[in-house]
Amino acid sequence: MLIGLTPTPKPKPAEAPAGQASAAIYDVTTADFETKVIQESVSRPVIIDFWAPWCGPCKQLGPILEAAVAAKGGKIALAKVDIDQNPEIAQAFRVQSIPMVVALYQGQPVTAFAGARPKADIDTLIDQLVKLQNQNNPEALDIPLALKDAALLLAENDLVGAQQIYAAILTQEEHNVEAYVGLVRILIAAVEYEDAQAMIANAPDLIKKSPVFAAAQTALDLARNAPTDDLSLLAQKAQDSPDDPEVQFTYAEACFAHGHKEEATTALVDLMRRNRAWEDDKARKQLLKYFEAWGNADPATVAGRKKLSAVLFS
Numbered sequence: 001m002l003i004g005l006t007p008t009p010k011p012k013p014a015e016a017p018a019g020q021a022s023a024a025i026y027d028v029t030t031a032d033f034e035t036k037v038i039q040e041s042v043s044r045p046v047i048i049d050f051w052a053p054w055c056g057p058c059k060q061l062g063p064i065l066e067a068a069v070a071a072k073g074g075k076i077a078l079a080k081v082d083i084d085q086n087p088e089i090a091q092a093f094r095v096q097s098i099p100m101v102v103a104l105y106q107g108q109p110v111t112a113f114a115g116a117r118p119k120a121d122i123d124t125l126i127d128q129l130v131k132l133q134n135q136n137n138p139e140a141l142d143i144p145l146a147l148k149d150a151a152l153l154l155a156e157n158d159l160v161g162a163q164q165i166y167a168a169i170l171t172q173e174e175h176n177v178e179a180y181v182g183l184v185r186i187l188i189a190a191v192e193y194e195d196a197q198a199m200i201a202n203a204p205d206l207i208k209k210s211p212v213f214a215a216a217q218t219a220l221d222l223a224r225n226a227p228t229d230d231l232s233l234l235a236q237k238a239q240d241s242p243d244d245p246e247v248q249f250t251y252a253e254a255c256f257a258h259g260h261k262e263e264a265t266t267a268l269v270d271l272m273r274r275n276r277a278w279e280d281d282k283a284r285k286q287l288l289k290y291f292e293a294w295g296n297a298d299p300a301t302v303a304g305r306k307k308l309s310a311v312l313f314s
Helices: 033-042 056-070 087-092 119-135 143-155 159-172 177-189 193-201 211-225 231-240 245-257 261-274 282-294 299-312
Strands: 025-027 046-051 077-082 100-105 108-114
Touching: 025 056, 033 046, 033 077, 033 100, 046 056, 056 077, 056 119, 100 119, 108 119, 143 159, 143 177, 143 299, 159 177, 177 193, 177 211, 193 211, 211 245, 211 282, 231 245, 245 261, 245 282, 261 282, 261 299, 282 299
Parallel strands: 025 077, 046 077
Antiparallel strands: 046 100, 100 108
């Protein structure tokens, strides 16, 4: 492999039996409450979900909590307490009605509420807990900023620099789909197509379910199907045949394969100006695939969308 720092994709774990809790979502009893909740909350926030099988609102709130916690890739834990089976825990927390949710961090309650809540409220709660944890960990990455920095480095073909940032993000947030797709893009840029395909095939299920993940396969397919002709020869053909859409399209594909993003965009935009209807708007559709493959944060995508809009609305 050209890029030595890229982690080898982890093999997919065997599918857990139905009802088995994940590492971040688990059932708690009186016997293991001290270990699974109090001690666990020293290293990460733990949300306690007090529920019972007969409680209708609990059945509405539970899946929302589980999805929100799972999306954080292990930064937050969800401990589920059946109050019928563990009345001592419910009494200790003075649970008077369910569902009831209590969040602990470093052994102390930080927030609580009773009753079912909408998804937006739960997402806000989770984000607040993650922020609280980051404040107590000065070395934690500012992930949105880190993603932008990595995208810029990748756009500048600094593959090692981009890779280091993406890998650091995944260390902090295991299921960050943008960072994972970023590593796939790095392998594609390094012409490590087999390793890129392995990362796609072995991606965690939470990442695969994200709509953003489709961009990884799109980028790989475009790279593999790009023409292998000499770029300088194709550029000369494009210059000599400005009104030949096939020549212009082939030149754009070759530019994409060589990482010449601005040239690829310009070739397709110029083709659209001359022959918008060519092969059922093929140039526009291909350009949108390029944007997906590069990612929304890539400067080439931002500039390209402006050029595309100028053609579409002129």
